[in-house]
Amino acid sequence: MSTWIVNLWDSFRTGFWFFPTLLILLAVVLAFAVPAVDGYLAPTIPDWMQTTGTTARSTLSALASAMLTVGGVVFSVTVVTLSLTSSQFGSRLLRNFLQQSITQVTMGSCLASGIYCLLLLWRVDDTNDKWFVPHLAVFLATIMALATLCLVVYFIHWVAYSVQSMNVVTDVAADLNAAIDRIFPLKNDTDNAKERQRKELAQQFEEDAGHTVAAENEGYVQAVNVEQLASLANRHKLLIRVTRKPGDFVVAGDAVARYLQEPNVECPADDNIDQQVAHCFLFGNRRTPRQDVECAISELTEVAVRALSPGINDPHTAIASIDRLSGSLCRLTEHDLSSTLRIDVGEDETLRVLGSPTSLDAVLRAAFDQIRQYGASSVAVSVRLLEALARIAERVTCSADRKAIRHQADMVLEGCEQQSYCQDDLEDVRERHAAVTQLCGEEQSA
Numbered sequence: 001m002s003t004w005i006v007n008l009w010d011s012f013r014t015g016f017w018f019f020p021t022l023l024i025l026l027a028v029v030l031a032f033a034v035p036a037v038d039g040y041l042a043p044t045i046p047d048w049m050q051t052t053g054t055t056a057r058s059t060l061s062a063l064a065s066a067m068l069t070v071g072g073v074v075f076s077v078t079v080v081t082l083s084l085t086s087s088q089f090g091s092r093l094l095r096n097f098l099q100q101s102i103t104q105v106t107m108g109s110c111l112a113s114g115i116y117c118l119l120l121l122w123r124v125d126d127t128n129d130k131w132f133v134p135h136l137a138v139f140l141a142t143i144m145a146l147a148t149l150c151l152v153v154y155f156i157h158w159v160a161y162s163v164q165s166m167n168v169v170t171d172v173a174a175d176l177n178a179a180i181d182r183i184f185p186l187k188n189d190t191d192n193a194k195e196r197q198r199k200e201l202a203q204q205f206e207e208d209a210g211h212t213v214a215a216e217n218e219g220y221v222q223a224v225n226v227e228q229l230a231s232l233a234n235r236h237k238l239l240i241r242v243t244r245k246p247g248d249f250v251v252a253g254d255a256v257a258r259y260l261q262e263p264n265v266e267c268p269a270d271d272n273i274d275q276q277v278a279h280c281f282l283f284g285n286r287r288t289p290r291q292d293v294e295c296a297i298s299e300l301t302e303v304a305v306r307a308l309s310p311g312i313n314d315p316h317t318a319i320a321s322i323d324r325l326s327g328s329l330c331r332l333t334e335h336d337l338s339s340t341l342r343i344d345v346g347e348d349e350t351l352r353v354l355g356s357p358t359s360l361d362a363v364l365r366a367a368f369d370q371i372r373q374y375g376a377s378s379v380a381v382s383v384r385l386l387e388a389l390a391r392i393a394e395r396v397t398c399s400a401d402r403k404a405i406r407h408q409a410d411m412v413l414e415g416c417e418q419q420s421y422c423q424d425d426l427e428d429v430r431e432r433h434a435a436v437t438q439l440c441g442e443e444q445s446a
Contacts (some may be wrong), residue, residue: 004403009051012442015387016022016078016098016104016107017105018104019101019104019105019108020104020107020108020111020112021108022108022445023108023109023111023112023113024108024111024115024359025104026112027112027113027115027119028116028119030116030137030140031115031116031120031123031137031148033216034118034134034136034137034140035120035123035137037136038134038135038136040135040137040139041136041230042432045136048234049135049136049139050133050135050262051135051138052133053124053132053133054125054134055060056134056135056138057121057124059138059141059142060117060118060120060121060124060138060141061117061121063113063114063117063141064114064115064117064118064121065110065114066114066145067110067113067114067117067145067148068110068111068114070110070148070149070152071107071111071114071173073111073152074106074107074110074152077106077155077159078107078159079102081097081159081162081163082094082097085163085385088165088306088312089165089168089302089303089306089433090299090303090306092286092299092302093168093172093299093302093303094177094300096168096172096299097162097430099151100162101399102154102155102156102158103155105123105151106148106151106152106154106155109131109147109148109151110148110152111359112144113141113144113145113148113337114441116133116141116144117141120134120137120138120141124138125139132293133338134295137219138195147426156223156381159409162257164315165303165307165317165320165392166317166320167312167355168303169300169317169320169321169324170324170326170396172296172299172300172303173300173324173325173327173328175289175294175296175299176289176293176297176299176300176324177327177328177331179289179290179292179293179295179296179329180293180328180331180332181333181335182290183291183293184293184332184335184336184337185335185336185337186336187334189385194424210239210241210258210259210260211258211259211261211274212255212257212258212280213255213256213257213258213274213277213278214251214254214255214256214274215244215251215252215254215255215256215278215281215283216252216275216279217252217283217285218247218250218251218252218279218302219249219250219255219283219284219285220249220250220283220284220285220287221244221245221247221248221249221250221281221283221292222245222246222282222283222284222287222288222290222291222292222383223246223281223282223290223291224245224246224281224282224291225279225280225281225282225289225352226280227361228279228280228351229242229280229353230353232260232276232277232280233259233352233353233432234274236261236273236310236351236354237262238259238260238261238262238273239259239260239262239352239354240255240257240258240259240277240353240354241257241258241259241350241354241356242256242353242354242356243255243256243257243258243354243356243403244256244257244281244356245292245355245356245358246287246288246290246291247287247290247292247294247295250283256278256281256386257277257278257281259273269294291330293358293363294358294362294363294366297325297328297363297367299326300321300324300325300367301321301325301366301367301368301370301371302319303317303321304317304325304370304371304375305318305319305324305370305371305374307321308371308374308375308378308381311376315375315378315380315381318371318375318378318381319380319381319384321371322368322371322381322384322385322388323384323388325367325368325388326387326388326389326392328390329360329364329367329388330391330392330395332360332363332411333360333392333395333396333401334395337357337358337359337360337363338357341432359399359404360398360404360405361376361400361403361404361407362400364392364404364405364408365408368385368389368408371409372385372408372412374416375416376416376418376419377419379416379425379428379429381420382412382415382416382429383428383429383432384410385408385412386409386413386432386433386435387432388427389405389408389409389412389436390435390436390439393405393436393439393440394439402439402440402441403440405436405439405440406437406440408434408439409433409437412429412433413429413430413433414430416429
């Protein structure tokens with residue numbers, strides 16, 4: 001169930017309600033608990049912490065009003081920032097902004113401090129001309145207000161930092177690098193015996209071989225519960241192949257997996273294997289980078305494509321995105337892309353679950369195709385694309401990967417030759433293309 005829990009946590013931390021709700025509940029508990037503790041510790045409270053009833057009510061009233069007002073300001077700044085981020089970088093980039101806990105914590109702190117002071121006001125009472133003043137609680141309210149103001153100052157600084165295009169690109173690239181490290185193992189960590197089993201299992205799944213499992217829902221595959229799938233395969237002695245990887249869009253009835261039963265093994269009649277396998281797939285209305293590396297790549301690509309639009313016309317941001325993409329793809333060359341599902345060996349050391357593989361060619365297309373198409377009219381963007389491909393070509397060792405890089409370089413050159421470039425600019429492009437061709441170990445085409 002860890003996959004469901006992780007995805008549930010991702011949905012919580014990318015919303016504005018989770019941390020504010022927790023902080024408000026904590027404030028309510030403190031508003032009732034601290035005055036009770038105050039009654040027991042009253043004789044030991046130092047003089048400098050004590051105050052009068054009138055002063056306590058005035059202080060709490062002012063702090064409650066100020067904190068709720070500041071909370072409104074934080075909310076307004078957040079909405080404006082979301083609007084700017086959505087219009088300039090795309091609505092999908094809102095996920096990166098929303099998952100930053102500083103926004104939720106700042107808003108929650110303002111609301112929690114205000115509510116704490118409001119609830120504390122009715123405890124400061126003068127029954128029978130005798131004031132009950134919770135000195136510790138009033139002192140805590142002052143400390144909370146000061147801490148919240150410091151947090152608001154940092155929040156404003158963070159907003160000013162986060163809306164800068166270069167910092168947006170850096171943050172998205174960091175998210176992409178984390179996804180690469182999380183999804184794919186390093187090539188040095190790959191077990192050769194497991195890879196042989198993987199190839200043998202793949203050979204057993206000929207076209208249309210095995211029993212097909214259909215999706216029960218419509219949407220994007222957000223995650224596959226690999227642990228539960230492997231446990232199911234071990235329990236029933238199945239060989240399972242996942243045919244749809246995270247990020248694919250499916251409709252109800254589409255095939256998401258196929259499985260083969262080992263000879264001389266029968267499943268209980270009341271054990272619905274199809275339903276259990278289908279329940280291992282989590283669907284949603286958007287892609288997430290938890291198990292989908294192309295989702296993080298497409299977010300960085302979207303920044304570049306929007307920067308190249310006539311309305312924004314910011315090639316510097318597009319170039320920065322290309323640089324970060326090349327750095328992440330260089331990192332990707334150090335990992336094994338043969339399968340995105342790694343927990344696939346049962347207790348008897350038999351490979352039972354085969355993931356849907358990806359390739360550097362597919363990743364290159366996701367990263368550079370749209371940038372190449374929208375940036376063909378920009379010499380600087382085309383040159384930087386070829387320089388990025390050369391940087392990646394220096395690190396690949398597989399001939400299929402070199403062929404994919406060469407194909408991308410050829411398409412960049414072809415697109416440039418169809419533009420109205422001056423001769424010097426076109427020579428710059430051809431020079432970079434020749435460098436990629438040389439690194440790929442092939443003769444430059446005439």
